[in-house]
Amino acid sequence: MNERVEVARMITTSSRITPVPAAAVGTKFCDTLEIDREAGRLYAGDNWSGGVDVFDIATPVARYLKTIKTKGGFYGVAVATDLGKVFVGLAGGHLGVIDIDPASKAADTVVARVDIGAKGSADLIEYVPEHRKVYAGMHADRFVGVVDAVTHAVVARIEGLGPDVEQPRYNAADGMVYVAARTSNTLHQIDPKTDRLVATFDIGTPCDPNGVAIDPKRNIALLVSDKHPLTVVWDLARQKVADVIHGSGGGDGAVYDATVDLFFGAHSGMTGGPVVGIFGGDPVRLVANVPTTKGASWVVYDRAHRQLYTPAYEDGRPALFAAPLPPEAML
Numbered sequence: 001m002n003e004r005v006e007v008a009r010m011i012t013t014s015s016r017i018t019p020v021p022a023a024a025v026g027t028k029f030c031d032t033l034e035i036d037r038e039a040g041r042l043y044a045g046d047n048w049s050g051g052v053d054v055f056d057i058a059t060p061v062a063r064y065l066k067t068i069k070t071k072g073g074f075y076g077v078a079v080a081t082d083l084g085k086v087f088v089g090l091a092g093g094h095l096g097v098i099d100i101d102p103a104s105k106a107a108d109t110v111v112a113r114v115d116i117g118a119k120g121s122a123d124l125i126e127y128v129p130e131h132r133k134v135y136a137g138m139h140a141d142r143f144v145g146v147v148d149a150v151t152h153a154v155v156a157r158i159e160g161l162g163p164d165v166e167q168p169r170y171n172a173a174d175g176m177v178y179v180a181a182r183t184s185n186t187l188h189q190i191d192p193k194t195d196r197l198v199a200t201f202d203i204g205t206p207c208d209p210n211g212v213a214i215d216p217k218r219n220i221a222l223l224v225s226d227k228h229p230l231t232v233v234w235d236l237a238r239q240k241v242a243d244v245i246h247g248s249g250g251g252d253g254a255v256y257d258a259t260v261d262l263f264f265g266a267h268s269g270m271t272g273g274p275v276v277g278i279f280g281g282d283p284v285r286l287v288a289n290v291p292t293t294k295g296a297s298w299v300v301y302d303r304a305h306r307q308l309y310t311p312a313y314e315d316g317r318p319a320l321f322a323a324p325l326p327p328e329a330m331l
Helices: 002-014
Strands: 016-019 030-036 041-046 051-056 063-069 074-080 085-090 094-099 109-115 122-128 133-138 143-148 154-158 165-171 176-181 186-191 196-202 209-215 220-225 230-235 240-246 254-257 262-267 275-280 285-291 300-302 307-314 317-324
Touching: 016 063, 016 307, 030 085, 030 300, 030 307, 041 074, 041 085, 041 317, 051 074, 051 317, 063 109, 074 133, 085 133, 094 122, 133 165, 133 176, 143 165, 176 209, 209 262, 220 254, 220 262, 230 275, 254 300
Parallel strands: 030 074, 074 122, 122 165, 165 209, 209 254
Antiparallel strands: 016 317, 030 041, 041 051, 051 063, 074 085, 085 094, 085 122, 094 109, 122 133, 133 143, 143 154, 165 176, 176 186, 186 196, 209 220, 220 230, 230 240, 254 262, 262 275, 275 285, 300 307, 307 317
8 A cells, every 4th residue: 555655745846847838828728648759749639729739749848839720729739640641539529630741831831721521629539540531420410420631521420329428549450440439338439441331339327438449469448437426348359348447537538559559548537646557567557547637538648758748737737748658557
């Protein structure tokens, strides 16, 4: 017990917060993060500053660079390194496209706004490089919009998904896209070759998933529970619950990183305070809870410096929270 307390204290005291300058701040809200590992940049969809915040993470200490201004509310962010673009889910059913090619005259500007045809927001999104498409969960409109990442044309509208469409994720193991649906407590399976709904799986265990992260090697997914202090491990081969892990839950986003073979779940609603739940091993188990801060509803992993980043609030302003990967997570 004493060892666990000491680890938690060490993590907290060695964490850092990088604020966004007051001059950039607008309306209160910060959602999703995404890393461009080749460029050493982190992008944050940020309604506080009215755009996408860009941080330099080439060193262990993040540095705010700029805010790329655009219109609308900001939700999911996806980096398409191969195309030199960042895609952003926007309010009003739009997908924003940002040019991040440093050699381009339009670098770090919004070059397109794609109307997906919805009343509500384009929420969480996924870029699938194998098909060069962006899958956007149209949260309140009960469908997934599919956009050609090269031409920016809307190529499909996948209907019949029910309310509260959340995170789409691509699974390289079976070539399918999986989409979490919170209210119906289901996981939808979409074939990106045809952009058709293949199946809908009832999770059964109370989960109400927001975030999805996939390990294609073992063909398993981690489902982040919206309301419950638990996390579901889903077997994508058998399409059933493999395990229910208690002790970490109540969050939004999740990611998997193959270099450390770990899942990370952003559990900002965890009983006792916000944490990033770290899951690993075979079978998957809870390895550690890293204490975070208010607003830490998403998480990304910086491979170069072995640390976690989450959104944060600092002195009433948006910020970026950083914490090292704890020793017990280095399996």
